[in-house]
Amino acid sequence: MNTEDAPKITFPCDGYIIKVVGDSHPDYVPFVTQVLQKYDITITETSYSTNQSKNGRFVSLTVRMRIEREEHLTQLFEELKVNDLVKMVI
Secondary structure, eight states, X not given: OOTTTSOOOOSSEEEEEEEEXXXXXXXXXXXXXXXXXXXXXXXXXXXXXEEEOTTSSEEEEEEEXXXXXXXXHHHHHHHHHTXXXXXXXX
């Protein structure tokens, strides 16, 4: 697929899906929530659909949120990735 053919996201964007995969640790969900709330104040620790890995070591959090500007996505991803508990942001 050409990048010219890729769908364009119009901002602000309601219902943008963010998936964060990280260690199953008591600080993981509060950290992710704190970062995401900077960009969408409606996010709470109960906003996510969660999926735990088979061995219980990792947890994936999926949330739909409002993103006001494209640069917020870059900032949000960077802020999440600085924490060693976060393994992947999609």
